[in-house]
Amino acid sequence: MARTIYDKPTRALLKDMLADWSLKPGQVFTSSRAIEWFAKNYPKLKPGSIRAHLVQASTNDRSRLHHPATNKSDDLLFKVDSGQFRLYELGKDPAPIHEMVEGDVAREEAAAAAAEEDEGADALPGSSEFLLERDLQRYLAENLECIESGLKLYEDDDLRGIEFEAGGGRRIDILAIDKAGAFVILELKVSRGYDRVVGQLLRYMNWVRKELAEPGQRVRGIIVCRTISEDLCLACAGIKNVELCEYKLFVTVRKVPAMELPT
Structure with a gap:
């Protein structure tokens, strides 16, 4: 609840x-x-x-x-x-946005990416890599236990910790709470994780400390990538409260018997 x-x-x-x-x-x-x-x-x-x-x-x-x-x-x-x-002025202002139409996500993400000086090599909005990152986000948000026991999606009234607004048009991929009550920021990269993502994560962690956390409440960060680069491991060495995770996807294929047609 x-x-x-x-x-x-x-x-x-x-x-x-x-x-x-x-x-x-x-x-x-x-x-x-x-x-x-x-x-x-x-x-x-x-x-x-x-x-x-x-x-x-x-x-x-x-x-x-x-x-x-x-x-x-x-x-x-x-x-x-x-x-x-x-x-809001009914009849004067444009109709309220209640659903996303085709292409809106790409335009929105493109605008956010333009504000990020370190986002140049990320998945391009509308690309297959971008869509995979969104699929990964949805899956992990619904299955946080696969990352850590007791990890739950952050909720505040009716707001949920998916694409959580973090100021300046930036959004946290997944904002969660661990079993000890600490905030956990998950930064997702569908492909290879590079060292520049560390600055992005640390900015989100400090934003949560400033805007959401109670005094003394711990704030942690987890970077989830398909492949963790050596540079990223080096960049995170010695940084407290930051962890690295790699994910693996598995696909199974089942043959469907051919339909028999009347002769």
Whole structure:
């Protein structure tokens, strides 16, 4: 069951915030202002969770679709710019995004990749390698026990730790919690893992420490690749709380008897 800190889920508290502000159509507010409101009224909620709920409520942000529970009741906001929002205006704004159409994933991932200075050699959006990485992500998210006993997908109200928003258009492949209560960031690479992925993982780990973790709560990272390069092993040597894993895929083929047709 998803974690709910207060009597109301965060998406309902977000509606309370908007009602409290009595915003006028077109009036813009920032994510920082929202975080300040929650810090005053619901201090147990972390900034990272609040930002994720703002994304979920933004009718024109495709990242909202990474949260399966998103529905029409979440059509509250229109994202003006990074960290800037206003009320959604029915009949004036484009129709809310409720499903991904063909090609949207590729465009979204391409935009995110452009913001990453170290993403140049990753799987290209729309490529077979990119699709395999998404298949790997879905499988591991549903079978985290195959990586580590007691590992569970992170949940915060109705938000799940798949493609979890980590600021600046970046997303954590899988965000999990281990049996000791530590955060675990899984960074997936469908092919060979190179040393530059370490910087990406460490950035995500520090973002979780800053935006989600409680004081003293441990944050770990796991890089999962088909082949771990020697350079990656060297880059991770001596780094605490970072582990490396290789995955293997197995395929079985079964012959299907031919259908007999009448003569």
